Amino acid sequence: MSEHKAGSNLEKVLSAGHFAFTGECGPPQGANVPHLIEKANHLKGVVDAVNVTDNQTAVVRMSSWAASLILLEQGLEPNFQMVCRDRNRLAIQSDILGVYAMGIRNMLCLSGDHQSFGNHPESKNVFDIDSMQLIHTVKTMRDEGKFLNGSDVDVAPKLFIGAACNPFAEPFDFRVYRLAKKISAGADFVQTQCIYNMDKFREFMKRAVDMGLHEKCYILAGVTPMKSVGMALYMSKQVPGMDVPQALVKRLRGAGKGKAAEEGIKFALEQIEEFKEMEGVAGVHLMAIEWEHKVPEIAERAGVLPRPVV
Amino acid sequence: MIVAESKPIKELLEMVKGFKKILVVGCKGCVTVCNVGGAKEVAILASTIRISGKKEGLDLVVGEHTLERQCDPEYIDELKDIIGDYDAVISIACGVGPQFISERYPATKVFPGVNTKFMGGAVEHGVWSERCAGCGTCVVHLFGGLCPIARCSKSLLNGPCGGSSNGKCEISSDVECIWDTIVLKMMEQDRLDELMEFRPPKSWTTARDGGPRKMIREELVK
Amino acid sequence: MDDFKPQIVAFCCTNCASSAAKVSHGMKKALPDNVKIIQVPCTGRIETLHLLKPFEEGADGVYVAGCQADSCQYIGGITKAAKRVAQVKGILEGLSIEPERIDVFHLSAGKGQEFVEVADRMVNTVKGLGPVLTAPNRN
Numbered sequence: 044m045s046e047h048k049a050g051s052n053l054e055k056v057l058s059a060g061h062f063a064f065t066g067e068c069g070p071p072q073g074a075n076v077p078h079l080i081e082k083a084n085h086l087k088g089v090v091d092a093v094n095v096t097d098n099q100t101a102v103v104r105m106s107s108w109a110a111s112l113i114l115l116e117q118g119l120e121p122n123f124q125m126v127c128r129d130r131n132r133l134a135i136q137s138d139i140l141g142v143y144a145m146g147i148r149n150m151l152c153l154s155g156d157h158q159s160f161g162n163h164p165e166s167k168n169v170f171d172i173d174s175m176q177l178i179h180t181v182k183t184m185r186d187e188g189k190f191l192n193g194s195d196v197d198v199a200p201k202l203f204i205g206a207a208c209n210p211f212a213e214p215f216d217f218r219v220y221r222l223a224k225k226i227s228a229g230a231d232f233v234q235t236q237c238i239y240n241m242d243k244f245r246e247f248m249k250r251a252v253d254m255g256l257h258e259k260c261y262i263l264a265g266v267t268p269m270k271s272v273g274m275a276l277y278m279s280k281q282v283p284g285m286d287v288p289q290a291l292v293k294r295l296r297g298a299g300k301g302k303a304a305e306e307g308i309k310f311a312l313e314q315i316e317e318f319k320e321m322e323g324v325a326g327v328h329l330m331a332i333e334w335e336h337k338v339p340e341i342a343e344r345a346g347v348l349p350r351p352v353v
Numbered sequence: 354m355i356v357a358e359s360k361p362i363k364e365l366l367e368m369v370k371g372f373k374k375i376l377v378v379g380c381k382g383c384v385t386v387c388n389v390g391g392a393k394e395v396a397i398l399a400s401t402i403r404i405s406g407k408k409e410g411l412d413l414v415v416g417e418h419t420l421e422r423q424c425d426p427e428y429i430d431e432l433k434d435i436i437g438d439y440d441a442v443i444s445i446a447c448g449v450g451p452q453f454i455s456e457r458y459p460a461t462k463v464f465p466g467v468n469t470k471f472m473g474g475a476v477e478h479g480v481w482s483e484r485c486a487g488c489g490t491c492v493v494h495l496f497g498g499l500c501p502i503a504r505c506s507k508s509l510l511n512g513p514c515g516g517s518s519n520g521k522c523e524i525s526s527d528v529e530c531i532w533d534t535i536v537l538k539m540m541e542q543d544r545l546d547e548l549m550e551f552r553p554p555k556s557w558t559t560a561r562d563g564g565p566r567k568m569i570r571e572e573l574v575k
Numbered sequence: 576m577d578d579f580k581p582q583i584v585a586f587c588c589t590n591c592a593s594s595a596a597k598v599s600h601g602m603k604k605a606l607p608d609n610v611k612i613i614q615v616p617c618t619g620r621i622e623t624l625h626l627l628k629p630f631e632e633g634a635d636g637v638y639v640a641g642c643q644a645d646s647c648q649y650i651g652g653i654t655k656a657a658k659r660v661a662q663v664k665g666i667l668e669g670l671s672i673e674p675e676r677i678d679v680f681h682l683s684a685g686k687g688q689e690f691v692e693v694a695d696r697m698v699n700t701v702k703g704l705g706p707v708l709t710a711p712n713r714n
Contacts (some may be wrong), residue, residue, distance in 0.1 A: 068426035132554060153512045157506050160526045168507070175511030179551065190446045193552060217513070217536045220549060222512065230552055236515055283516040340494030347458070362669030375605075393624070398625040404669045407631070408707055 048231060049184070049203035050119045051148030053092040055353035056326075057232065057261045062319055063326025064347045065122060065263060066090035066338055070110035075226040079105070083114050089342045091350055092149055094192040094234070094328070095122040097148040101161025108142050115146055121277055122205060123147045126155025128183040132180070132191055140183060140249075143200030151205035151234065175228050178206055182229025206230035210247035210285035221248040225273050226260045228250060234328040237267040237278070238314065245326070250265060257323030264318045267330045268341065269307030272296050309343060315345045354383035354474065355447040356481045357390060357467040359398075364404055365443065368464045372441035373412065375402060377434065377466065378454065379419035380446035386482055389467055390445035392419040396464060398445060401438075414439075423450030429457045436461055472503075487557025490565070495552065497538040504531035510552040581635035581701040583610045587654075588618045590648040591602045591684045592640035598687030610694045611713065618642075619652025626663045626677060636665075636701035639692060646683070649706070653681065673704050 047054055056063050066086045071078050094112055097107035104110075111121035123142050132137065142150065147176050154174040172180065181204050183189050188199040206225040210218050215230045220353045222233065238244045244264070251257060272295045278288035291310065298306035311329075318324045327347075331338050342348050369548050377399045399415045406413030411414030418437060420428045423446035436442065445466035447571025455463045462519040479569055486503035493500045495558040502508045506524050516523025522530045539548050557563065583657055588592050593614050599606070606612075615621060618641035627638050642652035657679045664674035678700075680693045 079410075092365065115385070154507055154509060157514070157524045159506075170507045170509070171513050171557065173507065173509040174514070175509075175551065176554045207515060212513065212515045212517045213530075213534050214513075214517075214533055214540075217548070219539070220545065221513075224549055227549075228511075319501040337436065362666060366670075393622070396624050397627060400624060400631050401666055403628065403671065404630045404672070406708075407633070408670060408672060 049148045049201045051092065052319060053122065053149050054090045054203040054231070056351055057307050059351065059353050061326075061351045061353070062347065063091050063261065063263060064089075064345075064350065065092045065094060065326065065328045066335070067094040067096065067328070067330045067332075067333060068110070068114070069096045069333070070105035070107060072102065072104050074105060076113060079110055079113055079119055082335045083117055083119055087117070087119055087336055087347065087352060089339050090329070091326075092120045092122045093315070094122040094124055094151060094330075097106055097126045097153070097155070098129060098161070099156070101128065101156050101158045101163065103162060108138060108145075108147070111147050112145055113144065120149065121147055122149040122151055124151045125151060125155045125177065126286055127170055127172055127174060127177055128155030128158060128168050131169050135172065135177065136184065136190055137181065137312045139184060139194070139200050139202070143202055145264045148201070148203055149205060150202045151207065152230075153183060153207055154284045164324060165224065174206065175225060178204055178225055178228040178230050194346075204229050207234035207236070208233045209284050210238075210249060211236060211245055212284035215247075217244070219254065219256070221250060223256055226256055230260055232263060232325070234263045234283060235265040237265045237330060238293055239278075241289050241314065241317070243286060245321070248308060254296075261325035263326040263328040264321075264324050265316070265328050265330060266314055267332060268296055268309050268311040268334070268337070269303070270334060271307075275307075288293040308330060308337070308344075309340065315347070354386050354472070355469060355478070356387050356471050356473050356483075357384050357447050357469045359389055359445070359467055360465070362405075364399055365398075365464070365466060366402070369402075369441050369443065372462075373563070374414040374416070374439040376416040376418060376432075376436065376439040376442045376443070377402070378423070378442055378444045378446070379417075380423040380444075380450055381419060382422045382446070384446055384467065385419075387475070390447075391448075392417075394445060395419050398443070418514065420446075421445075423453055426453065426457060429453050468538070486554070487560070488557070489563075490556070493557075495547070496535045497542070497544070499531055499535050501531055501535065501536070505528070510555060579674050579702060579705060580609050581703060581706070582633060582696060583694070584613060584634045586615055586621050586637070586639045586699075588641040588648075588653070588682075589614050589616055591642045592690060594684040594685050595640075595682050598605045598685055599690045600687070603614050604631060604687060604691045606656070606691055606694050607698050610698065613638035617647075617652040618648045618656035619647075619649055619654075621656050621659060622664075623659050623662055626659060627666070630667075630672075630676075630689075630707065635704075635707050636676045636697055638693070639675065640682050640690070641679070642684060643681045653679070653696050655695040662691050666682045672707055676704060676707065677699055688712055 068083050075294045094110045107124050111123040113221050114121045158168050188196045208222045275292045278285050295303045302327050377395045379390050379395035395417045399417045402415045422428050443464045443466040448469040451463045451465045472485040473481050473483040476482045506522050517530040517533050520533045524526035618639050639656050647653045660679045663677050667674050
């Protein structure tokens with residue numbers, strides 16, 4: 044086991060060379076534990092780890108560490124997300140220790156959406172450190188047993204460190220370098236932004252492979268099935284850094300009334316098929332937003348079941 | 354310069370409601386340059402208050418005075434012979450002004466006539482833009498001469514984040530993504546290696562986070 | 576209210592409005608006697624304070640009569656004046672005074688008829704609003 048950095052299920056699946064399949068679950072806007080459990084149970088046995096979002100789009104929800112623990116109790120492996128928007132370095136480091144102490148083994152490091160997006164736009168943001176520095180902080184605590192101030196950590200948190208990567212944000216030419224920078228800072232795996240523009244993603248992966256990044260870090264391709272034409276239009280127009288080609292919108296529209304969702308799933312399945320073969324792609328991160336119950340069906344049709352037991 | 358904007362007149366009138374003798378004090382520094390708190394604006398605000406007084410049938414006395422600066426006690430002193438004639442003072446300098454007046458004249462009721470916005474400059478006539486966050490440790494040379502602390506919505510030192518789109522920030526298409534500009538400029542100057550360098554967490558001890566700041570220059574202290 | 580005679584101050588550009596005034600005089604069209612004309616070499620020179628002062632001194636309405644936007648003698652004078660008029664409209668609103676009490680009009684040198692019409696229109700508008708100072712119970 045010593046070759047593992049954290050020994051999480053996700054790490055073991057990836058290091059054994061399996062094509063990983065991760066899911067996502069947003070905590071409730073309240074303390075509705077039964078609802079969270081119900082959503083999470085759809086993912087049980089279907090994915091290798093479940094990302095638990097941290098006040099996603101700056102909307103207040105149950106804290107990601109608490110929801111992660113609930114998932115853990117349910118026998119699911121959480122991928123605990125943390126954003127830099129809401130915590131300074133004291134809170135960040137203490138939460139890292141806290142989640143590790145409670146059995147969490149994966150952590151995804153993010154800057155976080157600006158609070159102006161969310162439901163408390165009047166709030167003060169923190170951004171004491173950025174996502175790059177957060178990655179480095181976790182790595183330093185884990186591998187060197189040191190806090191940011193250089194003092195010793197009494198029992199280091201052994202976490203599998205994740206990062207996000209958006210190949211579709213600008214400037215495009217710098218994106219692969221930014222990924223390289225995150226890997227140098229300590230990322231063990233990355234999950235990309237939802238991919239719709241396959242041409243651009245192929246080009247991005249080619250560059251990443253040319254730089255050998257896939258050998259230093261597991262790259263999971265982000266997939267979010269479109270539920271409707273409206274969702275595709277919203278994603279293309281309202282979500283910064285999202286690249287939805289017109290051809291896809293046309294395809295969904297062409298599917299006819301009531302059939303866009305099935306067409307969206309078909310497109311996602313085609314993507315997953317291609318990712319399985321694409322050089323440098325180690326797995327898929329399926330973000331089925333408020334569509335958790337569809338994940339078993341998508342996983343089944345994508346041929347990624349049963350999940351490997353490692 | 355320090356850039357400010359006038360407070361809405363309604364808010365201001367509410368603040369000084371009930372006062373009969375009001376002195377409007379301007380400043381010939383930054384707020385004159387950004388057309389919000391100089392002699393001209395003192396006259397406009399004073400006239401506006403007088404009109405409101407007439408409309409409401411109140412017999413208001415509104416005085417006007419513009420100081421060389423409101424951030425130096427020696428100029429604040431200039432008010433000593435007139436300030437006693439008024440029962441309220443509106444300072445339309447930056448946030449420093451009303452405080453220096455309050456400190457120098459403890460008995461006076463002082464009100465801010467402007468909202469102080471940021472440290473920046475005029476990018477075109479009538480348009481000002483933020484440039485400096487006053488963090489106390491300047492590092493713009495690391496970023497092509499541009500400051501991500503003041504100009505990136507998330508103050509990222511290792512940007513750009515995933516929300517950068519068409520050179521604009523995720524918060525608004527009216528906001529420039531300074532990291533987009535930094536990256537393009539650094540790549541243009543063949544300085545990719547510098548961008549690839551990991552910038553460690555910044556010490557905010559020299560910023561406001563380190564507590565209220567003070568600077569002492571011994572060679573200047575009398 | 577019918578006997579209310581509003582006091583109006585008009586800032587008129589010498590290049591267009593004032594010559595229009597001359598034409599109107601030649602046409603024996605009388606300007607209302609409660610409109611006080613202030614001639615300015617260019618309306619672009621009118622400052623915000625100039626527009627406020629008449630109200631402070633008891634005027635019920637103010638207007639600027641200048642060139643057409645595309646034929647200003649000094650290129651952008653009337654455009655600047657229009658922006659300042661808009662600013663003063665904002666100030667008046669802040670004081671709960673009707674912004675219609677100030678306006679800007681575009682004239683041409685030969686249009687004597689229009690010069691008088693503008694004055695009449697402004698007088699009527701302000702007459703409809705009543706006096707500023709004794710207006711009862713505005714919020």
